[in-house]
Amino acid sequence: MAEPPRRDEVRAKHQARGSRAAALAALAVLGAVPGCADRPVSPLPVRPPTPAATTVGAAAPPTTAGPAPAPSTAAPPTRSPAPTRSRTPRPTPSSASAALPGACLGAVRYDLVLAETELALLKSLCLATGGVLRIRGIGPGQVTVDREDLVSRSYEAGVVDIRFVRAGTVVVTIPQEGRAYPITVVVV
Structure with missing residues:
Protein backbone atom coordinates (compact mmCIF):
# COMPACT_ATOMS: atom_id res chain seq x y z
CA MET A 1 0.00 0.00 0.00
CA ALA A 2 1.11 3.55 -0.74
CA GLU A 3 1.64 5.99 2.06
CA PRO A 4 -0.45 9.17 2.14
CA PRO A 5 1.47 12.33 1.13
CA ARG A 6 3.17 14.16 3.93
CA ARG A 7 2.19 17.65 4.98
CA ASP A 8 5.55 19.06 3.83
CA GLU A 9 5.09 17.62 0.34
CA VAL A 10 1.55 18.98 0.08
CA ARG A 11 2.71 22.45 1.18
CA ALA A 12 5.57 22.41 -1.34
CA LYS A 13 3.16 21.56 -4.18
CA HIS A 14 0.75 24.35 -3.18
CA GLN A 15 3.58 26.89 -2.87
CA ALA A 16 4.93 25.92 -6.29
CA ARG A 17 1.46 26.36 -7.82
CA GLY A 18 1.08 29.74 -6.09
CA SER A 19 4.44 31.06 -7.31
CA ARG A 20 3.67 29.84 -10.85
CA ALA A 21 0.34 31.63 -10.76
CA ALA A 22 2.00 34.81 -9.46
CA ALA A 23 4.62 34.65 -12.22
CA LEU A 24 1.94 34.18 -14.89
CA ALA A 25 -0.07 37.08 -13.48
CA ALA A 26 3.02 39.33 -13.49
CA LEU A 27 3.77 38.40 -17.11
CA ALA A 28 0.18 39.12 -18.11
CA VAL A 29 0.31 42.56 -16.49
CA LEU A 30 3.71 43.42 -17.98
CA GLY A 31 2.61 42.23 -21.40
CA ALA A 32 -0.40 44.53 -21.36
CA VAL A 33 1.43 47.69 -20.20
CA PRO A 34 3.12 48.66 -23.52
CA GLY A 35 -0.23 48.42 -25.30
CA CYS A 36 -1.75 51.17 -23.11
CA ALA A 37 -0.19 54.12 -24.98
CA ASP A 38 -2.26 55.91 -27.61
CA ARG A 39 0.63 56.31 -30.01
CA PRO A 40 4.42 56.02 -29.90
CA VAL A 41 6.37 59.05 -28.70
CA SER A 42 9.69 60.19 -30.12
CA PRO A 43 12.00 63.02 -29.04
CA LEU A 44 12.16 66.26 -30.99
CA PRO A 45 15.14 66.67 -33.33
CA VAL A 46 17.89 68.89 -31.98
CA ARG A 47 21.12 70.09 -33.56
CA PRO A 48 23.87 70.21 -30.92
CA PRO A 49 26.40 73.04 -31.50
CA THR A 50 29.45 71.22 -30.06
CA PRO A 51 29.82 68.48 -32.73
CA ALA A 52 29.45 71.10 -35.47
CA ALA A 53 32.49 72.99 -34.19
CA THR A 54 34.44 69.71 -33.99
CA THR A 55 33.50 68.85 -37.57
CA VAL A 56 34.75 72.22 -38.78
CA GLY A 57 38.09 71.69 -37.04
CA ALA A 58 38.39 68.17 -38.44
CA ALA A 59 37.61 69.32 -41.99
CA ALA A 60 40.37 71.95 -42.05
CA PRO A 61 43.44 69.65 -41.63
CA PRO A 62 42.50 67.33 -44.57
CA THR A 63 42.25 70.43 -46.77
CA THR A 64 45.84 71.40 -45.93
CA ALA A 65 47.00 67.78 -46.19
CA GLY A 66 45.41 67.41 -49.65
CA PRO A 67 47.83 69.74 -51.52
CA ALA A 68 50.97 68.22 -49.89
CA PRO A 69 50.53 64.69 -51.38
CA ALA A 70 49.63 66.17 -54.79
CA PRO A 71 53.27 66.70 -55.96
CA SER A 72 54.40 63.17 -54.88
CA THR A 73 51.99 60.96 -56.87
CA ALA A 74 48.95 61.39 -59.08
CA ALA A 75 46.77 58.60 -57.58
CA PRO A 76 46.67 59.77 -53.92
CA PRO A 77 45.61 63.35 -54.78
CA THR A 78 42.64 61.95 -56.66
CA ARG A 79 41.63 60.02 -53.56
CA SER A 80 42.37 62.86 -51.11
CA PRO A 81 40.21 65.57 -52.69
CA ALA A 82 37.22 63.22 -52.92
CA PRO A 83 36.86 62.90 -49.11
CA THR A 84 37.69 66.59 -48.73
CA ARG A 85 34.91 67.52 -51.14
CA SER A 86 32.45 65.25 -49.34
CA ARG A 87 33.41 66.85 -46.02
CA THR A 88 33.38 70.43 -47.31
CA PRO A 89 29.57 70.71 -47.74
CA ARG A 90 28.95 69.42 -44.22
CA PRO A 91 30.91 72.09 -42.34
CA THR A 92 29.36 74.94 -44.34
CA PRO A 93 25.82 74.45 -42.91
CA SER A 94 27.23 73.36 -39.56
CA SER A 95 29.48 76.40 -39.27
CA ALA A 96 26.52 78.66 -40.05
CA SER A 97 24.40 76.94 -37.40
CA ALA A 98 27.34 76.90 -34.98
CA ALA A 99 27.55 80.70 -35.22
CA LEU A 100 23.90 81.14 -34.24
CA PRO A 101 23.90 78.97 -31.08
CA GLY A 102 26.91 80.95 -29.83
CA ALA A 103 24.53 83.85 -29.23
CA CYS A 104 21.62 81.54 -28.44
CA LEU A 105 21.07 79.27 -25.47
CA GLY A 106 20.51 76.14 -27.58
CA ALA A 107 17.84 73.51 -26.95
CA VAL A 108 17.66 74.05 -23.19
Whole structure:
Protein backbone atom coordinates (compact mmCIF):
# COMPACT_ATOMS: atom_id res chain seq x y z
CA MET A 1 0.00 0.00 0.00
CA ALA A 2 1.11 3.55 -0.74
CA GLU A 3 1.64 5.99 2.06
CA PRO A 4 -0.45 9.17 2.14
CA PRO A 5 1.47 12.33 1.13
CA ARG A 6 3.17 14.16 3.93
CA ARG A 7 2.19 17.65 4.98
CA ASP A 8 5.55 19.06 3.83
CA GLU A 9 5.09 17.62 0.34
CA VAL A 10 1.55 18.98 0.08
CA ARG A 11 2.71 22.45 1.18
CA ALA A 12 5.57 22.41 -1.34
CA LYS A 13 3.16 21.56 -4.18
CA HIS A 14 0.75 24.35 -3.18
CA GLN A 15 3.58 26.89 -2.87
CA ALA A 16 4.93 25.92 -6.29
CA ARG A 17 1.46 26.36 -7.82
CA GLY A 18 1.08 29.74 -6.09
CA SER A 19 4.44 31.06 -7.31
CA ARG A 20 3.67 29.84 -10.85
CA ALA A 21 0.34 31.63 -10.76
CA ALA A 22 2.00 34.81 -9.46
CA ALA A 23 4.62 34.65 -12.22
CA LEU A 24 1.94 34.18 -14.89
CA ALA A 25 -0.07 37.08 -13.48
CA ALA A 26 3.02 39.33 -13.49
CA LEU A 27 3.77 38.40 -17.11
CA ALA A 28 0.18 39.12 -18.11
CA VAL A 29 0.31 42.56 -16.49
CA LEU A 30 3.71 43.42 -17.98
CA GLY A 31 2.61 42.23 -21.40
CA ALA A 32 -0.40 44.53 -21.36
CA VAL A 33 1.43 47.69 -20.20
CA PRO A 34 3.12 48.66 -23.52
CA GLY A 35 -0.23 48.42 -25.30
CA CYS A 36 -1.75 51.17 -23.11
CA ALA A 37 -0.19 54.12 -24.98
CA ASP A 38 -2.26 55.91 -27.61
CA ARG A 39 0.63 56.31 -30.01
CA PRO A 40 4.42 56.02 -29.90
CA VAL A 41 6.37 59.05 -28.70
CA SER A 42 9.69 60.19 -30.12
CA PRO A 43 12.00 63.02 -29.04
CA LEU A 44 12.16 66.26 -30.99
CA PRO A 45 15.14 66.67 -33.33
CA VAL A 46 17.89 68.89 -31.98
CA ARG A 47 21.12 70.09 -33.56
CA PRO A 48 23.87 70.21 -30.92
CA PRO A 49 26.40 73.04 -31.50
CA THR A 50 29.45 71.22 -30.06
CA PRO A 51 29.82 68.48 -32.73
CA ALA A 52 29.45 71.10 -35.47
CA ALA A 53 32.49 72.99 -34.19
CA THR A 54 34.44 69.71 -33.99
CA THR A 55 33.50 68.85 -37.57
CA VAL A 56 34.75 72.22 -38.78
CA GLY A 57 38.09 71.69 -37.04
CA ALA A 58 38.39 68.17 -38.44
CA ALA A 59 37.61 69.32 -41.99
CA ALA A 60 40.37 71.95 -42.05
CA PRO A 61 43.44 69.65 -41.63
CA PRO A 62 42.50 67.33 -44.57
CA THR A 63 42.25 70.43 -46.77
CA THR A 64 45.84 71.40 -45.93
CA ALA A 65 47.00 67.78 -46.19
CA GLY A 66 45.41 67.41 -49.65
CA PRO A 67 47.83 69.74 -51.52
CA ALA A 68 50.97 68.22 -49.89
CA PRO A 69 50.53 64.69 -51.38
CA ALA A 70 49.63 66.17 -54.79
CA PRO A 71 53.27 66.70 -55.96
CA SER A 72 54.40 63.17 -54.88
CA THR A 73 51.99 60.96 -56.87
CA ALA A 74 48.95 61.39 -59.08
CA ALA A 75 46.77 58.60 -57.58
CA PRO A 76 46.67 59.77 -53.92
CA PRO A 77 45.61 63.35 -54.78
CA THR A 78 42.64 61.95 -56.66
CA ARG A 79 41.63 60.02 -53.56
CA SER A 80 42.37 62.86 -51.11
CA PRO A 81 40.21 65.57 -52.69
CA ALA A 82 37.22 63.22 -52.92
CA PRO A 83 36.86 62.90 -49.11
CA THR A 84 37.69 66.59 -48.73
CA ARG A 85 34.91 67.52 -51.14
CA SER A 86 32.45 65.25 -49.34
CA ARG A 87 33.41 66.85 -46.02
CA THR A 88 33.38 70.43 -47.31
CA PRO A 89 29.57 70.71 -47.74
CA ARG A 90 28.95 69.42 -44.22
CA PRO A 91 30.91 72.09 -42.34
CA THR A 92 29.36 74.94 -44.34
CA PRO A 93 25.82 74.45 -42.91
CA SER A 94 27.23 73.36 -39.56
CA SER A 95 29.48 76.40 -39.27
CA ALA A 96 26.52 78.66 -40.05
CA SER A 97 24.40 76.94 -37.40
CA ALA A 98 27.34 76.90 -34.98
CA ALA A 99 27.55 80.70 -35.22
CA LEU A 100 23.90 81.14 -34.24
CA PRO A 101 23.90 78.97 -31.08
CA GLY A 102 26.91 80.95 -29.83
CA ALA A 103 24.53 83.85 -29.23
CA CYS A 104 21.62 81.54 -28.44
CA LEU A 105 21.07 79.27 -25.47
CA GLY A 106 20.51 76.14 -27.58
CA ALA A 107 17.84 73.51 -26.95
CA VAL A 108 17.66 74.05 -23.19
CA ARG A 109 14.98 74.68 -20.58
CA TYR A 110 14.97 78.34 -19.55
CA ASP A 111 13.35 78.74 -16.13
CA LEU A 112 11.61 82.06 -15.54
CA VAL A 113 10.51 82.41 -11.90
CA LEU A 114 8.09 85.35 -11.83
CA ALA A 115 8.60 86.02 -8.11
CA GLU A 116 12.34 86.56 -8.70
CA THR A 117 12.44 88.13 -12.18
CA GLU A 118 11.90 91.72 -13.30
CA LEU A 119 10.04 91.15 -16.57
CA ALA A 120 10.64 94.72 -17.76
CA LEU A 121 14.34 93.85 -18.13
CA LEU A 122 13.79 90.67 -20.14
CA LYS A 123 13.04 91.71 -23.71
CA SER A 124 14.21 88.75 -25.82
CA LEU A 125 15.61 85.23 -25.79
CA CYS A 126 17.21 83.00 -28.39
CA LEU A 127 16.63 79.25 -28.15
CA ALA A 128 17.17 76.34 -30.51
CA THR A 129 14.28 74.24 -31.76
CA GLY A 130 13.25 71.92 -28.94
CA GLY A 131 14.03 74.49 -26.24
CA VAL A 132 11.52 75.09 -23.45
CA LEU A 133 10.56 78.33 -21.71
CA ARG A 134 9.28 77.38 -18.24
CA ILE A 135 7.34 80.13 -16.46
CA ARG A 136 6.79 79.49 -12.73
CA GLY A 137 4.22 81.17 -10.54
CA ILE A 138 1.38 82.01 -12.93
CA GLY A 139 -2.22 80.92 -13.40
CA PRO A 140 -3.67 78.88 -16.24
CA GLY A 141 -4.47 80.68 -19.49
CA GLN A 142 -2.62 83.88 -18.59
CA VAL A 143 0.45 83.43 -20.81
CA THR A 144 -0.21 84.00 -24.52
CA VAL A 145 1.84 83.46 -27.67
CA ASP A 146 1.33 85.07 -31.06
CA ARG A 147 2.37 82.03 -33.12
CA GLU A 148 0.59 78.87 -31.92
CA ASP A 149 1.97 76.90 -34.90
CA LEU A 150 5.55 77.23 -33.61
CA VAL A 151 4.96 76.12 -30.01
CA SER A 152 3.51 73.37 -27.86
CA ARG A 153 2.18 74.55 -24.48
CA SER A 154 1.20 72.87 -21.24
CA TYR A 155 0.16 74.02 -17.77
CA GLU A 156 0.41 72.23 -14.45
CA ALA A 157 0.45 73.49 -10.85
CA GLY A 158 1.35 77.11 -11.54
CA VAL A 159 3.94 76.25 -14.19
CA VAL A 160 3.59 76.99 -17.90
CA ASP A 161 5.90 75.10 -20.27
CA ILE A 162 6.26 76.46 -23.79
CA ARG A 163 8.23 74.14 -26.09
CA PHE A 164 9.42 75.70 -29.33
CA VAL A 165 8.88 73.05 -32.00
CA ARG A 166 9.69 75.01 -35.18
CA ALA A 167 12.10 77.77 -36.16
CA GLY A 168 10.75 81.32 -36.23
CA THR A 169 9.98 84.26 -33.96
CA VAL A 170 7.40 83.98 -31.17
CA VAL A 171 6.22 86.78 -28.91
CA VAL A 172 5.33 85.41 -25.47
CA THR A 173 3.19 87.80 -23.42
CA ILE A 174 3.21 87.45 -19.63
CA PRO A 175 0.87 89.52 -17.43
CA GLN A 176 2.20 90.73 -14.09
CA GLU A 177 0.70 93.32 -11.71
CA GLY A 178 -1.81 94.61 -14.26
CA ARG A 179 0.72 95.05 -17.07
CA ALA A 180 1.54 92.76 -20.02
CA TYR A 181 5.24 92.08 -20.71
CA PRO A 182 6.13 90.80 -24.20
CA ILE A 183 9.22 88.62 -24.58
CA THR A 184 10.42 88.00 -28.13
CA VAL A 185 11.81 84.47 -28.51
CA VAL A 186 13.87 83.76 -31.61
CA VAL A 187 13.90 80.04 -32.38
CA VAL A 188 16.70 78.73 -34.61
